[in-house]
Amino acid sequence: MGRSWTFGKKIAAGFAAVVVLSMIISTIAVYALKTVVASKDRLLEINALNLVDAEKLLRAREQKGSDVRAYLLTREDRFLDEMKSDRADFLATLARMKAIANDEEKGLLDKVERAETEHQGAFDSVIALRKTEVTLDAVVRAFEGVGPQRDALDKAISSFAALEQRLLDEGKKAATDTASSAMTVVGIVSVTALLVAIGIALVLTRTLSRQVGSAVQHVQSSSSELQTAANQQATGAKEQSTAMNEITTTISELLATSKQIAESAQRVAHIAEQTASGARSGEQTVSKANESIGGIKRQVDLIVTHMLDLGKKSQQIGGILEIINELAEQTNILAINATIEAAGAGDAGKRFAVVADEIRKLADRVGGSTKEIRGLIDEIRAAVNTTVMTTEGGTKAVDAGARQFSEVATAFKQIASLVSTTTEAAREIELSTKQQTTAVEQVNIAVANVAQATRETEASSNQTFQTASQLTGLSRDLMRLVRSQTNA
Secondary structure, X not given: OHHHOOHHHHHHHHHHHHHHHHHXXXXXXXXXXXXXXXXXXXXXXXXXXXXXHHHHHHHHHHHHHHHHHHHHHHXXXXXXXHHHHHHHHHHHHHHHHHHOOOHHHHHHHHHHHHHHHHHHHHHHHHHHHHOOOOOHHHHHHHHHOOHHHHHHHXXXXXXXXXXHHHHHHHHHHHHHHHHXXXXXXXXXXXXXXXXXXXXXXXXXXXHHHHHHHHHHHHHHHHHHHHHHHHHHHHHXXXXXXXXXXXXXXXXXXXXXXXXXXXXXXXXXXXXHHHHHHHHHHHHHHHHHHHHHHHHHHHXXXXXXXXXXXXXXXXXXXXXXXXXXXXXXXXHHHHHHHHHHHHHHHHHHHHHHHHHHHHHHHHHHHHHHHHHHHHHHHHHHHHHHHHHHHHHHHHHHHHHHHHHHHHHHHHHHHHHHHHHHHHHHHHHHXXXXXXXXXXXXXXXXXXXXXXXXXXXXXXXXXXXXHXXXXXXXXXXXXHHHHHHHHHHO
């Protein structure tokens, strides 16, 4: 696998190995530093703090004794309050120390707590004695009896302080030993890393020398092949340049032909647009005429409808005249009967006979008028029938004209559609021709560029030949240098 690695991979592998060794050295150094710092923090945060708190306990004990002596001399209660405050500080400091202490330290602190309780009990006895009427000498003798409890308390505090001092000294020694061990390990690892780096450098030098030698040999063979290929390429470039000149001439002629076709297609499209415009105008005119004929047809239908209604109403009038005629006949009959009755009544019925005669005359006139009206109605009915028949003929003619106009409109639509299709086809031909012209121009430009590139290729082929010759000389020099290093 190592033989297939490239030059860059091997350099990267050597650099990675050096980086890994550097990281190992850094990790060991950081670990040692953290260990020493943690040990120092332990010493400063616990042991040194406990020593300071032990001194605070001694000062609190002494301050409490001073407060008791002051009270015994003056009997002022403020000294008792100060004693209680000092004892509270003592107990608070003791509780804080026990919270962070180990088992051995807690045992000594428990002894300090018991000694302080006994010492406080002795103080309370002396204070209670002072509150009685005994003499001051008796109180002093009683206060001097507190000495053993005080000594026991001081001894307990001193024992705790001695333990903390011993732990502090041991911690310092352990931190120093840890730092020394870390320095030793870092030194050993550094020397090892240096040796490994030297070994990696030697291996990479030998390996890369072999690879460079092999590559130089390949470069020599490739440069020879490149010289031959450069000669062939120069010859081919000359032939390609001649062919490109001929292609350029042919494409120029094709470009001129494409422009002529595009102009002809544009004229055809313009004529087709004019034809389509005329067809659309004719279609609109036929459509308007068709709409006018449709309006005429609707008016004729409306006339026919009115005529039919008129015929129906004339029939209704005839029925009414029959009723009037019957009324006139009945009235005439009643008038005759009234005349007969009036004649039978004698002189009393003369006036009634006159009236009956007038009624009979009126009934005769009504009957005559009814006959005249019936004759007029018959004439009107005949005229209406004639008009309806004539109108129906006109309606059929209008329908035929409307159908013919519809066929004409359909024909104009088909013509307009065909002309539109022709216009679109002409436009497509024009667009295609323009695109073809554009494509030919682009091809012409591309061919010109290819011709230029061919000329440049010919020039670069000569330059490549010179470069290959120089590369051959450089590869020989590099081979001599690599072989001399390998032999060394």
